[in-house]
Amino acid sequence: MASTTSNGTIQVKKKPLLQRMQKYWGFYLMFIPVLVFVAVFHYAPMFGIRYAFYSWKIIGDPVWVGLANFEKLFRQSQFTTSFWNTIVFSVVKLLLNTGMAVIISLLLNEMISLKFKKLSQTIIYLPHFMSWVVTASVFSLLLSPSENGLVNQLLIRMGLIDKGIYYLADKQQWRVWYYIINVWRETGWQTIIFMATLTGIDPGIYEAASIDGAGRWQKMWYVTFPALGNTIITVLILNLAKIMNLFESVFVLQNDSVRRATNVLQTYVYYQTFNSGASADYGYTTAVGLFRSLVGLALMLICNYASKKVRGRGIV
């Protein structure tokens, strides 16, 4: 029902909620499964957070320990290492992947042959669809120090090294290869969003630049690259909120020699749980998980704030 106010604007009076629900009952009915799913699988498990304040080894009743699990957490050197590794691995990976995705997108955009462009796109997207387990197996073989290791054999034949290097067993080399493998697997997939932006650039701008005498490099530098700027920032911000979720890519590439130097929070929790030779203290591992979630939440709030500043709207 609408009524006109004294200043001439029309004010629409909302019907009561129940009446509106009755009117749109079909939509509400369709929403029920989603509501139940979210409640059961996203909100109900949150009650488990309370175990962060207990000591609990599954058998028997949980024992209240207050903040003791968190005190223990900050005393453990492995926790600190894992926390910093999570941050460093994620941020470096994010910057490298995004940087490479931008470069490859620009190169793809410059390709004249449409067939070759499509073929190139397909080839660079494919690694994304390989599971991390398969990726780890493939790279273990490529990086093998034996005569089967392609990388070592190439370097030996080029005269750069005398004998095979065991890259995945070396703490420093492991990190380098971890980033390379991530770039190889994820960069192609990330180019999709940049390619979409590039496709949306008005061809008229390029024509205008040509009329102004701009060459190919100048058009790329002064037209294409600035057009990508907003997308790059958006991608960085959106991914920054997810940087605490690091497990599989690290886990499948680890071995005994590098495990402590390369643990991230989620692999740390895994080894605390399954490497103890006994039932783990689920209270402690929940505390680590809760800490990780809180850091993730803080990052998400920061990103949301940054997104509002940069894009004029939040990330959700």
Place this chain on the structure above:
Amino acid sequence: MKKLISLILVLALCAGLVTVTASADDKLKIVVMVDGTVLDQNNGRDAIEARWEELHPEYDLEFVQPDHSAYYDVMQQRISSGDWPDVLILSSTYYAEYAAAGVLWDMTEAWENSKTKNSGRFTGDNVFEGLKIDGKLYGFAPTRGNGCVTYVKKAWMDACGITEAPTTYEAYIDMLKAFRDKYGTYAVAAAGFVGTEAPYVNYLPEFYQDAYPFFVQQEDGTWVDGFTQDSMKAALQRIQDAVADGLIDKETLTNKTSDARNKFYDDKFGVFTYWAGTWATNLKTNLEANGKDGELVALKPLEGNPLYYDRVPPVWCITAKCAHPQEVFDGFIDTMLDGGDTQMLWEYGAEGTHWTREAGTVLAGTEKEATYEAGQFHMLENLEKAGTLYTKNHIDPMLALAGFEEGYDDPRSVEPEALAAAELFNNNSRLASIVPVTDVLSELNGELTTIKNEIIADIALGNMSVEEGYQKFADEGALDMSNEIVESLNALN
């Protein structure tokens, strides 16, 4: 609406009646929680349950069988909720912990008076001694845990002019050097320089010898951390030397078991320590499938070396909340190795579903097609995986701790090389010990194990000397953790 309410009421009444009928039945219900080591519902478990109830009409059997990979999660949730099953199957880690926490029924007396123990067919006294915790038995193992023996390629020995299998460490190393020199490759590979579960050292027994990286109880009953003992330092030196000499594949660090097996099949190396029994046949057939000579020589433990380790087998336990533990023991546990129809059921499954003696053809139209005459025992086609045959149910016939009664139609048919490897292992093995769980061990051992494994890997690869490794162990607080755990274990004495 009234009709709907009436229908609901009728259904509820029917359900109630069914419940009343079931509870009025004087059968003793046994709720059994089991992992995927018993054939599951998709593989004819109902037929197994029906046959078991036919053999034991005084009981009503109910299986609770989560997905194999999720078994311990679901089992722990069930225990923590207080809704305990009557019987459950446990690995050695949970067995020791649950026994200490009072979750398990003490079956020591029931076992001593059991038909199985006193049958004259039982051969697992040493296994059961190893299962005792503070002299008490809380679980029943129908089989050995099995372990690894060292296989040497006969063709490689012949090519190097080695006519006798080595019996000493020196002869063993000479053989590895001969292999390395002849084939230009390492001679031994494994999946990891140290295992991820007890008995940890079973993939490189000739090098570890009497060393053990976990906690061990000495003869006087006191506990020590095997990693801190001189025997471990000597073992690490042997491994480092062998890797440096090119005798052990340095990629042992990152090898998975499948990698090690594939390298063996590809003739990348000649000496492989792997599971006894059926795996002897698998190794042989896979080598032959790759066009290699499949003949393998299983080595006895080297002179002066301890016996091979037999894994602590998974055990069947009765929970402390079971209302009739003795009856459940008599009906369920003590009949598993009865030497007759129940043992047949646990070893091979249900007749007509998993095996038969009727004439017929299995895997018709495939390369593995086989035709059997009436009376000839044979396994049937897998219900879930067409084109393959069932091989067993829960109990591996080759590992069973008791044979069938004399005169019972034992269908056991084992390849000669598998039997030879299994016999060699059974005659030359000892049970890995069970370490009781303390709060300190539970808290510290995760990090301690990670440090130990890193030091083992770094020493093996020559990244540090043995002395440097042990210095690192002390400097990084691992020695303190180790001492704390040892103290907590000794406090149990």
